[in-house]
Amino acid sequence: xxxxxxxxxxxxxxxxxxxxxxxxxxxxxxxxxxxxxxxxxxxxxxxxxxxxxxxxxxxxxxxxxxxxxxxxxxxxxxxxxxxxxxxxxxxxxxxxxxxxxxxxxxxxxxxxxxxxxxxxxxxxxxxxxxxxxxxxxxxxxxxxxxxxxxxxxxxxxxxxxxxxxxxxxxxxxxxxxxxxxxxxxxxxxxxxxxxxxxxxxxxxxxxxxxxxxxxxxxxxxxxxxxxxxxxxxxxxxxxxxxxxxxxxxxxxxxxxxxxxxxxxxxxxxxxxxxxxxxxxxxxxxxxxxxxxxxxxxxxxxxxxxxxxxxxxxxxxxxxxxxxxxxxxxxxxxxxxxxxxxxxxxxxxxxxxxxxxxxxxxxxxxxxxxxxxxxxxxxxxxxxxxxxxxxxxxxxxxxxxxxxxxxxxxxxxxxxxxxxxxxxxxxxxxxxxxxxxxxxxxxxxxxxxxxxxxxxxxxxxxxxxxxxxxxxxxxxxxxxxxxxxxxxxxxxxxxxxxxxxxxxxxxxxxxxxxxxxxxxxxxxxxxxxxxxxxxxxxxxxxxxxxxxxxxxxxxxxxxxxxxxx
Amino acid sequence: xxxxxxxxxxxxxxxxxxxxxxxxxxxxxxxxxxxxxxxxxxxxxxxxxxxxxxxxxxxxxxxxxxxxxxxxxxxxxxxxxxxxxxxxxxxxxxxxxxxxxxxxxxxxxxxxxxxxxxxxxxxxxxxxxxxxxxxxxxxxxxxxxxxxxx
Numbered sequence: 001x002x003x004x005x006x007x008x009x010x011x012x013x014x015x016x017x018x019x020x021x022x023x024x025x026x027x028x029x030x031x032x033x034x035x036x037x038x039x040x041x042x043x044x045x046x047x048x049x050x051x052x053x054x055x056x057x058x059x060x061x062x063x064x065x066x067x068x069x070x071x072x073x074x075x076x077x078x079x080x081x082x083x084x085x086x087x088x089x090x091x092x093x094x095x096x097x098x099x100x101x102x103x104x105x106x107x108x109x110x111x112x113x114x115x116x117x118x119x120x121x122x123x124x125x126x127x128x129x130x131x132x133x134x135x136x137x138x139x140x141x142x143x144x145x146x147x148x149x150x151x152x153x154x155x156x157x158x159x160x161x162x163x164x165x166x167x168x169x170x171x172x173x174x175x176x177x178x179x180x181x182x183x184x185x186x187x188x189x190x191x192x193x194x195x196x197x198x199x200x201x202x203x204x205x206x207x208x209x210x211x212x213x214x215x216x217x218x219x220x221x222x223x224x225x226x227x228x229x230x231x232x233x234x235x236x237x238x239x240x241x242x243x244x245x246x247x248x249x250x251x252x253x254x255x256x257x258x259x260x261x262x263x264x265x266x267x268x269x270x271x272x273x274x275x276x277x278x279x280x281x282x283x284x285x286x287x288x289x290x291x292x293x294x295x296x297x298x299x300x301x302x303x304x305x306x307x308x309x310x311x312x313x314x315x316x317x318x319x320x321x322x323x324x325x326x327x328x329x330x331x332x333x334x335x336x337x338x339x340x341x342x343x344x345x346x347x348x349x350x351x352x353x354x355x356x357x358x359x360x361x362x363x364x365x366x367x368x369x370x371x372x373x374x375x376x377x378x379x380x381x382x383x384x385x386x387x388x389x390x391x392x393x394x395x396x397x398x399x400x401x402x403x404x405x406x407x408x409x410x411x412x413x414x415x416x417x418x419x420x421x422x423x424x425x426x427x428x429x430x431x432x433x434x435x436x437x438x439x440x441x442x443x444x445x446x447x448x449x450x451x452x453x454x455x456x457x458x459x460x461x462x463x464x465x466x467x468x469x470x471x472x473x474x475x476x477x478x479x480x481x482x483x484x485x486x487x488x489x490x491x492x493x494x495x496x497x498x499x500x501x502x503x504x505x506x507x508x509x510x511x512x513x514x515x516x517x518x519x520x521x522x523x524x525x526x527x528x529x530x531x532x533x534x535x536x537x538x539x540x541x542x543x544x545x546x547x548x549x550x551x552x553x554x555x556x557x558x559x560x561x562x563x564x
Numbered sequence: 565x566x567x568x569x570x571x572x573x574x575x576x577x578x579x580x581x582x583x584x585x586x587x588x589x590x591x592x593x594x595x596x597x598x599x600x601x602x603x604x605x606x607x608x609x610x611x612x613x614x615x616x617x618x619x620x621x622x623x624x625x626x627x628x629x630x631x632x633x634x635x636x637x638x639x640x641x642x643x644x645x646x647x648x649x650x651x652x653x654x655x656x657x658x659x660x661x662x663x664x665x666x667x668x669x670x671x672x673x674x675x676x677x678x679x680x681x682x683x684x685x686x687x688x689x690x691x692x693x694x695x696x697x698x699x700x701x702x703x704x705x706x707x708x709x710x711x712x713x714x
Contacts, residue, residue, distance in 0.1 A: 085587050157612065157615075162612070163611070163612025163613075163615060164612070164614060166612065166614035166615050166616055166617065166618040167618050167622075168617055168618045168621040168622070168623045169621045169622065170621075177614075178614055178617075179602065179606070179612060179613030179614035179615075179616065179617040179618075180599060180602070180613065180617060187613075187614070188612060188613060188614070415601075
């Protein structure tokens, strides 16, 4: 089927929208509410209006389906005038504090306004006067900067299946907030931060981790150490055009050292440690008969989801701390120097890790991938390939390929299966019938694997909407499972709520390639081969699942379903 | 008094369109839509609490706070507006130190501002605990509050 856009013939697919067809033809129609992965846009922003031949009324191109003989104009003088007016009306009640706004320089609304040559305020609207919600340890909500595009509502309800926030009130009094006249901390929110990633303005942002960090870095009496999650170097490698994860890790280590960090560790090391404990825990459950399925516990949003919304599955969560928290405990106990204060920092692709750090402890700050650039800028440095690289610090520097895989959906389970097979005295080589689903990119993948002569039913799920659907099947008994990896963000940590907003659905593919490549480049396949991990068991824990390892590396959970 | 669970039970077959009838039933029973009512309705209909809250705040008929002992309604229709009902509201808010939701802190008074009470010929109209008063000015309003405070 063909339609005409601005006098040019454009081939298009049955059922697609004019917005999508135009985009494929290289014509960008500005829009705020429509998103790549939302099937039903709110059509609330009105910015994507186009002129349709033979029709007086303008149409929103995000909802208008293509049809034979259709002819539209996307940038005619009339469209431009009206579109500009719509943006001006949005700005009428928008605060004028762009100077102080976190999104300054990276704001879709201001880019839109600049593109339309809006250089003054034509309409003076009232200020909304909503309080800023700082109640959660992870996400700050400022409804005054909200343009009501509804992207956050769409991801929270439709992609994540949580629905912690929604439109409330009416008319000028409409604003988006949690399900009661209160903060995110007591709402249904699990802090995954997907809303933060799609917000076009400064209305949703992570809680800044810079307070205290800059002073600590300058203080010789304080030992400041960092740990870096596996998804972070994969992202930097893609964004900066580096060869791969090892190069990005070196660059990051060098940069952090230059601004005053005393040591830089690799969270992939404790990913290996997590696998040792978790594989052991799983084999234990096999012997003791459950409870099954066992769910991974690396993802703090998933853990909070279970505690808040599905507490009956608390016993199914692995008791292993996440790699971030295992590293935090080890750093606190093994890396502190006498006479110096320790300031322990984690660099994560995640907003919920900020919450986890507050909840589980042993950390002083959690930075998102997004916050790395601004942190370096504070010290006059810029992230580019010219920064001098440095090694990571022993004893938490070594990681297996399995540990590297933690950055993407499927990685935890793949690594755990490698080690579980080894513990059962089998080869760590996984068959293609297992690897294909493990390395796929669908939100839910199921497969069976044979371990110690037993058929194990496994699943990998990413995105909380898909996880909720899986739980319903488990509850109904229609999907019997033994071992399930759950990541709250679609695609796993590389799609995390703390990742750069430039990482789109399509960009995830490039990051998956970096993660796979990092696995292949490691000499060691599985966590059980990691010599530093082996040494740690010799020196501290004895064996996986020991009393000592339970003290340091495991945790309990709380039923949070009863709320005021 | 019925619990929200009983109210939901009485509703019978539930569907997404049960939301507004349930909110109405809850308000009738409790005088306003309580937090437990929102949570209970959300659970019963399998929709997020934020959605129930969004609907409850969209419609003027729903209150999310209890009513005070005395309910004072100042008409905000056009005729009353022209005759100064806005000033009357400001006056009452100041005098009774009303909160944003229209309630006084001691729970004695609630100010409501309906769009029109339909008695424009005697604007400005004030309804106190269901009783109509016409041609109300600040002095007359003060007198009524004094009576109620006694």
